[in-house]
Amino acid sequence: MPRPRKPVVxxxxxxxxxxxxxxxxxxxxSPDVRGIAARLxxxxxxxxxxxxxxxxxxxxxxxxxxxxxxxxxxxxxxTSDEGPTARGLLGDRHSKMPAVQDVxxxxxxxxxxxxxxxxxxxxxxxxxxxxxxxxxxxKGESRPKIDAQELLRGKVRxxxxxxxxGSRLSHRGSSVKLTAMITVSGDTRRRxxxxxxxxxxxxxxxxxxxxxxxxxxxxxxxxxxxxxVGKSSYMRGIVGGGxxxxxxxxxxxxxxx
Numbered sequence: 001m002p003r004p005r006k007p008v009v010x011x012x013x014x015x016x017x018x019x020x021x022x023x024x025x026x027x028x029x030s031p032d033v034r035g036i037a038a039r040l041x042x043x044x045x046x047x048x049x050x051x052x053x054x055x056x057x058x059x060x061x062x063x064x065x066x067x068x069x070x071x072x073x074x075x076x077x078x079t080s081d082e083g084p085t086a087r088g089l090l091g092d093r094h095s096k097m098p099a100v101q102d103v104x105x106x107x108x109x110x111x112x113x114x115x116x117x118x119x120x121x122x123x124x125x126x127x128x129x130x131x132x133x134x135x136x137x138x139k140g141e142s143r144p145k146i147d148a149q150e151l152l153r154g155k156v157r158x159x160x161x162x163x164x165x166g167s168r169l170s171h172r173g174s175s176v177k178l179t180a181m182i183t184v185s186g187d188t189r190r191r192x193x194x195x196x197x198x199x200x201x202x203x204x205x206x207x208x209x210x211x212x213x214x215x216x217x218x219x220x221x222x223x224x225x226x227x228x229v230g231k232s233s234y235m236r237g238i239v240g241g242g243x244x245x246x247x248x249x250x251x252x253x254x255x256x257x
Contacts, residue, residue: 016031019031019064032099035101039067082097085225086157089210100153104137104138106152110155110158120138126155127148127155129148154215157217174206176201183246184246188247205228206256230247
């Protein structure tokens with residue numbers, strides 16, 4: 001007698017969004033598998049199976065539901081502000097950016113000791129919380145309030161931008177190639193500039209962009225970039241002799257070299 005076949009379960013996109021809601025997503029928009037695994041107490045391979053199939057076994061469904069119910073009583077997560085200017089500034093380091101929901105990963109990025117542990121005392125001092133509170137965050141026993149999430153996110157950005165690459169850009173300056181909405185004499189369209197005529201930014205300009213990113217994320221860095229690129233000394237050769245009537249906005253791609 002043939003074995004009865006298991007019912008076919010259609011993959012559900014909601015499983016992906018639910019798991020991302022619990023464990024976060026990486027800077028490229030993909031699920032943070034390690035963060036989700038840590039939150040669920042499962043292996044990364046198991047989480048990958050959940051994501052690939054689009055459904056959860058009964059026990060996992062019950063566990064996810066209980067975590068979602070607990071999250072509903074906690075402070076909401078802030079929105080990650082990562083985009084093209086941040087990617088250009090950080091280069092390969094941008095892949096190291098932990099998800100907002102990965103509090104332990106964020107603490108390790110900003111406050112890692114030489115032995116790989118979290119310096120909870122320094123974190124507590126800089127974030128204005130008790131050491132015990134920071135330890136509870138690291139263990140996933142509680143969630144930082146919104147103001148503390150913002151502070152921690154700023155420390156993570158500061159840690160990532162304070163690298164050899166960041167120091168070199170701030171010290172020597174950089175050439176930049178960018179794609180954005182650019183208005184020239186009333187003609188507004190998406191353009192790429194920095195190919196034929198290199199846009200040179202000074203070390204002071206790069207430092208102002210890096211500081212804006214550390215303080216306010218990609219949107220602040222993009223605003224600082226638009227401000228310095230819009231200067232006539234950078235746009236004169238690109239628009240054919242003058243920068244009058246030039247405006248830059250909505251940056252979609254940035255390369256610093």
